[in-house]
Amino acid sequence: xxxxxxxxxxxxxxxxxxxxxxxxxxxxxxxxxxxxxxxxxxxxxxxxxxxxxxxxxxxxxxxxxxxxxxxxxxxxxxxxxxxxxxxxxxxxxxxxxxxxxx
Numbered sequence: 001x002x003x004x005x006x007x008x009x010x011x012x013x014x015x016x017x018x019x020x021x022x023x024x025x026x027x028x029x030x031x032x033x034x035x036x037x038x039x040x041x042x043x044x045x046x047x048x049x050x051x052x053x054x055x056x057x058x059x060x061x062x063x064x065x066x067x068x069x070x071x072x073x074x075x076x077x078x079x080x081x082x083x084x085x086x087x088x089x090x091x092x093x094x095x096x097x098x099x100x101x102x
Contacts (some may be wrong), residue, residue, distance in 0.1 A: 009069040013081035021085075028089050
């Protein structure tokens with residue numbers, strides 16, 4: 001029986017580091033991908049001028065240490081699964097290319 005107030009995480013792909021995302025993107029595009037880092041002080045400073053960056057400070061914990069979720073309950077109840085990370089990268093790049101060409 002499902003009750004109100006339970007935690008339900010939507011299906012998620014296996015956790016990847018930023019470096020792994022960059023490596024996969026580089027392999028898919030055939031181009032070098034050079035990741036860059038924005039430090040906490042830089043984000044705080046830029047947040048003075050950019051409201052979106054000011055709001056991102058609340059979610060920095062997701063980038064500063066491992067942040068994993070368990071989607072077992074959702075998968076068991078609904079039979080859903082997460083998208084493949086490489087397929088997600090491909091589709092995002094196709095979408096972005098569509099934006100650039102319009």
